[in-house]
Amino acid sequence: MLGGFPISVVAFVLIVTLFSVGVTTLIVWIGLGIVLVLTKVVSGFAAANRSLIRGTLKVDIPTPRIEQDQSGSFWRRYLNRLLDPQMWRNITYLVLSFPLHVFEFPLAIIGIVLLPVGLFVLPVVAALHVLLAKALLGPNTTEQLTQKAEHLQASRARGVDAAEAERRRIERNLHDGAQQRLVSVAMGLGRAKSKMDSDPDAVRELIDEAHADAKLAVSELRDLARGIYPAVLGDRGLDAALSSLAAKCPIPVDVRVAIDPRPPAAVESTAYFIVGESLTNIAKHSGATAAKVNAWREERPTGDLVIVEITDDGQGGASLRAGGGLSGLADRAATIDGVMTVVSPVGGPTVIRADLPCTW
Structure with missing residues (x-):
């Protein structure tokens, strides 16, 4: 509260001054430039208040977007920015928060001296301030839903990519590992079958090789299954x-x-x-x-x-x-x-x- 007071004073003075001078000089076109500066000042102080609340009260207020049509002329984009509802919500907050900050400033000084005020009154006032900031500095319900939908869409796309990459990994491991081992087992047993009567010693060696390959294939399949979902994690x-x-x-x-x-x-x-x-x-x-x-x-x-x-x-x-x-x-x-x-x-x-x- 002590830190927010000087920011609020400067913001209030600048907004009132720039708005008054800008409106009264619109007839000679100078006011357009002054009002343009006003929009930048308002956006800057709105961002500063969000950062202050995030740093001191640990409340994160998302930054709402002010739509800007990049296809139009400079003055068209500027006019759209000026008429955006969020710009006026920012101005409303900065104007309304000035008397609130004035009240909070002497209250904070009292809270330093009188402990009960600091313990019980200041948190209530801070909570009310946060409600005002969320209502005016944060995105409205429609924008929140839009942002959430965009976030979910992006998450879904990344999830699909991750699942596809995992499928390719499993397919590659099966093809290069266990599948090759099992093919080797089948070929070894086939050769052993063909030599069953003519060369028993060679058959024994081929069966031993097939047995070893089968054990390796089982081990690789076990590792692959563990990579999909390890048993120890579930158990x-x-x-x-x-x-x-x-x-x-x-x-x-x-x-x-x-x-x-x-x-x-x-x-x-x-x-x-x-x-x-x-x-x-x-x-x-x-x-x-x-x-x-x-x-x-x-x-x-x-x-x-x-x-x-x-x-x-x-x-x-x-x-x-x-x-x-x-x-x-x-x-x-x-x-x-x-x-x-x-x-x-x-x-x-x-x-x-x-x-x-x-x-x-």
Whole structure:
């Protein structure tokens, strides 16, 4: 509240001044330029208030879009921007919030001195301020639904791509692995059958080779099935499954999991494959000597999240580039409306984080 007061004062003075001067000078065309500056000022202060509320009150207000038709002339685009309802909602908020900020400022000073005011009155006033900001600075219901539909459409497209990539991987592994082994088994048994009477010693060798190939085919099919959905994940949950992945990693991995109750199976499998692929990349490319895997469940007003973080002390430089392995993991997370981020400065450390909603 103390920080918002000077911003509100400057915004109110500029808006009133620019609006008054701009309207009174429209007849000599200078006012058009002044009103154009006003639209920029309003958008800037609206963004500053969203950032202030996000930073101090921990409430994220999405930035609404002001439609701009790029096909028209400059003045047509400018007029559309000026007449956009969101522009006037921003102005309304900045004007109405000025007396509210004036009230909050002496209230905040009192709250510093009188503890009960700070503990019980200020949170109520802050909540009312947030309601006003959400109503005027955030997108309206129609735009929220439009943004959600666009987000779902993008997530569905990424999900289809991820599923297609997974299908190709399974098909490739079957063709190059188990299928070749089984063909070798069939050919070996066929040769053994043809020599059954004439060369018993050769038959024994061919059967031994076919037996070995059959065992390899079973092992490859087991690995493939584990790659689709590991049994330990379904039987014992994410904690045991991630510990199993860490045990197979050639570098030491510290695993800490605090997820209770168990999330949906889709969330568990997504978290499992993100951790598995990340540990594989760390072992192959990062040059790391140690890694950490943390997974926990976090309650949010919009629904619970499962958050997974993989950290290594390697050389860094990883990124979410199109067609890369990390991009594929981000696509997998997007199928359940999850978000994956990568922070990997050159020289490390690298942190891969996935926020996976338990409802979607």
